[in-house]
Amino acid sequence: MGAGQFSESAGAFGALRQFARRGKRPFERCEMCGLGLCADHPHLIELGRRKLLCACDACALLFNGQARKYKRVPRRFRALPDFHMTDTEWNCLMVPINMAFFFVNSLEKRVVAMYPSPAGATESLLTLESWNEIAARNPVLDRMESDVEALLVNRLGYARGYSVPEYYLLPMDECYKLVGLIRTHWKGLSGGTEVWQQIGEFFKNLKMRSEELVDASPVETSDEIASDGDFHA
Numbered sequence: 001m002g003a004g005q006f007s008e009s010a011g012a013f014g015a016l017r018q019f020a021r022r023g024k025r026p027f028e029r030c031e032m033c034g035l036g037l038c039a040d041h042p043h044l045i046e047l048g049r050r051k052l053l054c055a056c057d058a059c060a061l062l063f064n065g066q067a068r069k070y071k072r073v074p075r076r077f078r079a080l081p082d083f084h085m086t087d088t089e090w091n092c093l094m095v096p097i098n099m100a101f102f103f104v105n106s107l108e109k110r111v112v113a114m115y116p117s118p119a120g121a122t123e124s125l126l127t128l129e130s131w132n133e134i135a136a137r138n139p140v141l142d143r144m145e146s147d148v149e150a151l152l153v154n155r156l157g158y159a160r161g162y163s164v165p166e167y168y169l170l171p172m173d174e175c176y177k178l179v180g181l182i183r184t185h186w187k188g189l190s191g192g193t194e195v196w197q198q199i200g201e202f203f204k205n206l207k208m209r210s211e212e213l214v215d216a217s218p219v220e221t222s223d224e225i226a227s228d229g230d231f232h233a
Contacts, residue, residue, distance in 0.1 A: 032059040043073040043173045045148055047107055052173055073148045073171045079210040080151075083167035084137050090155065092130040098155035100124070101175040102131075104146035114150075116179040118186040140213060143169065150175050154203060166203065168210060178202055 028037045031053040032044075042060035044053045047069060055063075055072075063070045093100075093113065100115040111131050113124040135141045144151060152170050157163030181202060185195040 028054055030054060030056040030059055032056070035059075042075075043171075044070045045073060045172060046070055047147055050105075052176060071148050073173050074145065075171060076149070076169065077171075077174070077206065077210040078143075078169040078213040079207065080138075080140055080167040080169065081212055082214050083140065085134055085153070085165065085167070089130045089134055090153075093124075093128055094126040095124050098158070099153065101150040101152045101170070102128075103148075103150040103172065104144065106146040114175070114179075116182045118183060118191075120183050121176065121179045140169075143213070148172050152178075156199070168206065169213065170206075174206075 028041070029035060030037055030041075032055055035056045035058075037054055037056060042055050042057060044055045044060060044063055045051070046053060052073075053070070060072045063072045095113060095115050097115050097117075100113050102111055102113050104110075105112050111128055113128060114121045115124060116122075141151065148171065149169055150172055152166075152168045152175055154166040154168075158165045178199075181198050182191075182195060185198050186192070187195065
């Protein structure tokens with residue numbers, strides 16, 4: 001190979017290396033200590049700003065329990081086959097779409113309703129009039145850890161007449177993963193075929209990862225937001 005050919009080949013390989021570097025996923029680091037992270041790493045929630053933070057295992061362990069500024073997001077996936085919610089109760093929650101997640105904000109002492117949209121997670125500003133009744137009939141909600149776990153309700157298939165409503169207790173980061181999926185893949189007014197396929201895959205994988213939580217007996221927690229056990233909207 002001549003000098004000119006070698007130079008051209010070297011230049012071509014250099015361009016390929018630059019292209020490969022640009023195509024690599026950005027290296028994620030712990031937002032507490034800067035350590036490099038694997039793909040399946042823990043998350044923390046900064047309570048004051050409701051912000052998710054990537055963390056290494058060591059830093060995440062520091063915030064187990066009732067930390068005031070940060071709380072570790074658990075890795076529990078629980079399906080609720082015995083959950084009870086009537087159509088009337090759902091309509092009284094006045095969520096504008098047939099999917100939402102609900103969590104207890106311990107700082108504001110209230111239940112917050114969020115629903116995914118093409119613009120991201122949107123908070124429902126309407127009064128959650130029937131939440132206390134729903135909580136009273138579903139003691140399993142006493143097992144939901146405030147701030148870092150949420151009740152995810154999926155009525156999309158039910159609204160279309162081909163499935164029953166689905167209920168899960170999920171880590172908060174999984175709820176925002178669903179929000180990000182919808183925001184990324186939504187196209188046009190109806191969302192397009194791709195986003196509905198992605199939503200279907202999300203819930204298919206969720207069913208596979210979740211254990212069924214059928215014991216609906218109340219469980220006392222140290223972070224109850226009301227002495228009578230009710231969640232107040």
